[in-house]
Each structure stands twice: as C-alpha cells, then as structure tokens.
Amino acid sequence: MELEELYRRDLSLLVALQVLIEERSVTQAAKRLHLSQSATSRILSRLRTMLGDPLFTRVGSSLLPTNFALNCQQRLQAPIAELSQLLTPRQFDPAQCRQTFCIAVTDFGSQSLMPTILERLYSQAPGLNLEVTPVQHQELKDQLGSKGVDLAICRSPGESAPLKSKELGQVGVRAVMAPDHPLANQPLTLSNYQQYPQAVVAISDGVKALLDDAMTSLPERRTLLRSSSLCHALVLLKHQPLLLTLPSGMAEQAAANHNLVVKPLPFSLPRIDYHLFWHSRTDLDPAQQWLRDEITSATAAILNGKLA
Structure with a gap:
C-alpha cells in the first residue's frame, strides 16, 4: 500500500483494536479509551469494515477474537510499541x-x-x-x-x-607578566607599557587587529612574538622582561597555572x-x-x- 493510501486510513483504529482484544469487552475498552460505549461500538464497526473481518464473536458477556484479530494483535505489538516510544516525551540522562x-x-x-x-x-x-x-x-x-x-x-x-x-x-584583552617583572608591583601605564618588549597571542577572532587599531597613533612597540600558541609566549617569559598580551580568561588561566601577574591594559580596547x-x-x-x-x-x- 502506498503512503498516500495509508495516510487516508484512520490508523488510530488499530490502537483501539489492541485495546478491544486485551479487554474482550466493549465496555471495558471504552473506559480505557475514555470514550462512551456507543462510540467504542462504532469504532468496532469501522474496524470490521476496514479490515474485512468480523474480528470478534460474542461468547456470553465476552468478545472472542477471531484468528485474524489475534494475528493482527501479534503483528501490531512491535510497531505500536515503537510509536508509543516515539510519542513519549523525550528525556535525556547524561550518565x-x-x-x-x-x-x-x-x-x-x-x-x-x-x-x-x-x-x-x-x-x-x-x-x-x-x-x-x-x-x-x-x-x-x-x-x-x-x-x-x-x-x-x-x-x-x-x-x-x-x-x-x-x-x-x-x-577582553589583558597584559600578563612574570612576578619578577619590573612592572609587576606597580600600575601599568601607557608610558611604561611601551617601554618593554611585547608578545601577543593572537586568537582567530582578531586580537592582533584590535591591538593594532587601538595603537595606530602611538609609537611603535617592540613586538618579539606574534603567535596563536600560548606555549610559545610562555617560553620567552623566562628570558625577557616581556609583557604578554592575552585574551581575558586565557590571561587569568595562564596566571593561575604559571604563577604570573595579570593587569588591565592602559588603553581602551573593544570587547x-x-x-x-x-x-x-x-x-x-x-x-x-x-x-x-x-x-x-x-x-x-x-x-x-x-x-x-
């Protein structure tokens, strides 16, 4: 059967068939389906027409499923279970x-x-x-x-x-230096910032461009290193009175991990x-x-x- 034809069928009737087979009673099935007994009887009539089988015979007060109905029940169990899982509100357990x-x-x-x-x-x-x-x-x-x-x-x-x-x-951007740097225990000013050699860890989001734009009107600085790697710059701190310019966050982490001093830059810089x-x-x-x-x-x- 093509999907278009399947779409035109009321597939919810098949769920009702499962309930009817389990309950063997229109009255009890109606309670589970939250329907009236007459509405459930109409559903049973529609099922018989759709499937071309009587589906049940009455034996006393119970409905006895036909072999065809029992076969339908067996074949419907897996897809109905999967649909139930699909329609159940999704939960996520990280563990x-x-x-x-x-x-x-x-x-x-x-x-x-x-x-x-x-x-x-x-x-x-x-x-x-x-x-x-x-x-x-x-x-x-x-x-x-x-x-x-x-x-x-x-x-x-x-x-x-x-x-x-x-x-x-x-x-943002911060200046980082070794604890024995001459400026470690004094405020960082524009004048003393420019006196010492520089290293810039230039991330791909444009720290280098931000620094260059902010200091175009100032005298040129001596920049020993531009690198995207923090490790490269940390090596130079052992050999030079270096001012290392880092993105904030990275600066604080480097200071905590390598016993360094962090200071704000002495000029405005866009964040x-x-x-x-x-x-x-x-x-x-x-x-x-x-x-x-x-x-x-x-x-x-x-x-x-x-x-x-």
Missing part, C-alpha cells in the same frame, strides 16, 4: 549518553574554553564522544546545517538565520562578544539542550574574565 557531538571553536575557544568544557561534560557524561573542529566563520551556516557540526562557539558572523544563538559573554550557535534543526533535542546548558555554565566564569 547513559553514548552520543557523539561535534563542536566548532576558535583558537581562543580551543585553548581557553574547551579544557573547562571537557571537564564539566565528562564529569556528568563519561560515555559521550566529542569531536572538536575549527570554526569557519564564512561557512558557519553550512557547518551547523549540512556538515554535521552541532554547536559553534565564536563571535557573531553577522546575519545568522536559520541559526539559533545565545550570548556566552565577552572577551569581543562570544556566542553559542546551533541550527534550528537541533533546537528542541533534549541532548542538545543539555549540551548547550552545560557549555553556557562552564564558560560563564572565563568569559567574565574570572576563574571559577
């Missing part, structure tokens, strides 16, 4: 999760956010699988649409429909808004909702420039 999720992140997200995100996710869902891939800002809709990426953590690419989004926080993006196709999925909530909670402290 039982075995799904694979793909998250796209920037350089900053990979180095600063993902360690905290991973710790939070796997503490609750040790059986999940994660794939982490670079964000492609110009192809974000395709990444989240047809390329299998579930979530992206990045700045806004502009017009993003049909993507959904949630603001996670803002990324970068970070968002969580996902496709509308996954908006109502319970597992995806859990994943989004956990990432939001995990990144809140970092994107406010603090450590939890």
